[in-house]
Amino acid sequence: MTSTEDIIGRADANDIEAILAITNTDADSILHAVKDNADCLYTWDYAKGARPQLEKLYEKAKVGQWNGETDLPWDTVVDPVQEATQLYRDNGGMDQMIDFTGTGLESWGEKEWIEFNLEAQAWTMSQFMHGEQGALVCTAKIVETVPWIDAKYYAATQVMDEARHVEVFAKYLDTKLDRRYPVNAHLRMLLDDIVEDSRWDMTYLGMQIMVEGLALAAFGFMYQQTEEPLLKKLLRYVMSDEARHVAFGVLSLKEVYADLTQAELRERQEFAFEAALRMRDRFLQQEVWERMGADVSKVLPVIFDNEDRREFQHLLFTKIVPNCKKLGLLDGGDGWLRKRFEEINVIQYEDWVDTAEEVDSFAIQRELEGEDSPLIAR
Numbered sequence: 001m002t003s004t005e006d007i008i009g010r011a012d013a014n015d016i017e018a019i020l021a022i023t024n025t026d027a028d029s030i031l032h033a034v035k036d037n038a039d040c041l042y043t044w045d046y047a048k049g050a051r052p053q054l055e056k057l058y059e060k061a062k063v064g065q066w067n068g069e070t071d072l073p074w075d076t077v078v079d080p081v082q083e084a085t086q087l088y089r090d091n092g093g094m095d096q097m098i099d100f101t102g103t104g105l106e107s108w109g110e111k112e113w114i115e116f117n118l119e120a121q122a123w124t125m126s127q128f129m130h131g132e133q134g135a136l137v138c139t140a141k142i143v144e145t146v147p148w149i150d151a152k153y154y155a156a157t158q159v160m161d162e163a164r165h166v167e168v169f170a171k172y173l174d175t176k177l178d179r180r181y182p183v184n185a186h187l188r189m190l191l192d193d194i195v196e197d198s199r200w201d202m203t204y205l206g207m208q209i210m211v212e213g214l215a216l217a218a219f220g221f222m223y224q225q226t227e228e229p230l231l232k233k234l235l236r237y238v239m240s241d242e243a244r245h246v247a248f249g250v251l252s253l254k255e256v257y258a259d260l261t262q263a264e265l266r267e268r269q270e271f272a273f274e275a276a277l278r279m280r281d282r283f284l285q286q287e288v289w290e291r292m293g294a295d296v297s298k299v300l301p302v303i304f305d306n307e308d309r310r311e312f313q314h315l316l317f318t319k320i321v322p323n324c325k326k327l328g329l330l331d332g333g334d335g336w337l338r339k340r341f342e343e344i345n346v347i348q349y350e351d352w353v354d355t356a357e358e359v360d361s362f363a364i365q366r367e368l369e370g371e372d373s374p375l376i377a378r
Contacts, residue, residue: 002266007274013344016301019281022189027182034191037198040144047149053251054150061157061244066237068168076230078176083228084117098306103298116292122173123288124222126181129169131215134191135245136162138207145200146252154248161241168234176230186282190275197271201256205268208249209327210275213319216242221315246319253327262333269329269337276320276344283313310345317346325350 005011010018026032049055093113100106108116139162142155173180183191194206216239223235257265284304289296303309321341324330330338330350341347 002270007270008277013277014304016304019186019284019304020286020296020300022185022281023286024182024185024188032183032188034195036141036195038141038145038200038203039198041147041200043147043149043152045149048153049150051148051150051251051255054148054154054248057244057248057251058150058154058157061154061161064240064244065157065160066164068164068171071237072168072234073230074171074175076228078228078230080118080121080177081114083226084114084121086227087117087225088114094303094309097308098302100299100302103302104295105299112292116288118177119179119288119291120285122177122179123181123285124218125169125173125177127184127187127282128215128218129166129173129180130183131187131191131211132162132165132169134187134194135207135212136166138191138194138203139245141195141203142200142207145203147200148252151248151252158241158245158248161245165238165241168238172231172234181287184282184287186278190278193271193274201253202268202271204249204253205271206275208245209253209323210272210279210320212242212245212249213323214279214316216246217316217319246323250323250326257327257329257332260332265329265332266336269332269340272324272329272337273340276317276341276346279316280313280344283316314344314346314349317341318349318352321346321349322352 003011004013012018088110093108093110093116094100095105095108095113100108136159139155139158143152143159146152146155190206190211194203194211197203197206219235219239219242223232223239226232226235257268260268284300286296286300289299321330324337324341330341338347341350
């Protein structure tokens, strides 16, 4: 039986020392090479409509295209210091909910927590940008490897979506925040694993279900938190695309996973669990604390054990768990993935709305420029 150590390199999923030991050792490198082991599949069957739901999604994607240069108000004046200050005055620093005694953060006051807010915003937007490039590469791989023409058609529209997402996040970082962070080591490890796997359905599972599902929830949290109009509109546009992307994964994999053997299903369950832990661990924001001069060996164990902070991280799985359930991954075989999700305390989201049911609501919300609707639906 495959152990947790076999999957993620540590016996205890919550071993904070092992988590912190994973770092980006070549942060200054511009290029990163990964071996793509997949075959390129052509199909000579060009008939549309064999999978009506994919065809419908393709039509939605064609009319849902937008231009990151002209559809967003880039002339909006953004004052990140004011945003960070307002966030502090509304909520205080993280020390309002966590006891940092003995960590070296006891002396932090308004100045330090506002600076932390600035850095955390840049870190978050940077990881969004890096993740979107991962999605760009993985969706291009899906175009190559998926055997159905309907899926190739849709995936081609997502390649354009992801290029646009990378573009707008990069432009926002460069023109409005004026600072960036390199890719987080946990995120890069996951992206590498997705690209390296030769099986086309694993690309779907890793990117469309896991990475995109968590991103959709994270975008929703930021959308709810920010009052900055440019960022709010940018996120609304991106979320309308992302909802389609996750639905694409659900619609495609549901058909495939119904015919898997128990051994094949277990491999997908293990991959989903690895992806869940990699993404959870990256949200410790280790690089931000290091840039702020904090002792991460003292600070992050305290944050990791804090119930309020942990609950926030758990909420990031509100899209992933119900989609895994719909795919049959939660209870397939002996229910291995359900047990693992119980261990990391995210199973409670299994009956929340899955993204395939939310595509229309996200698209409508983008059209209603000033109206907010719940982004985390139950």
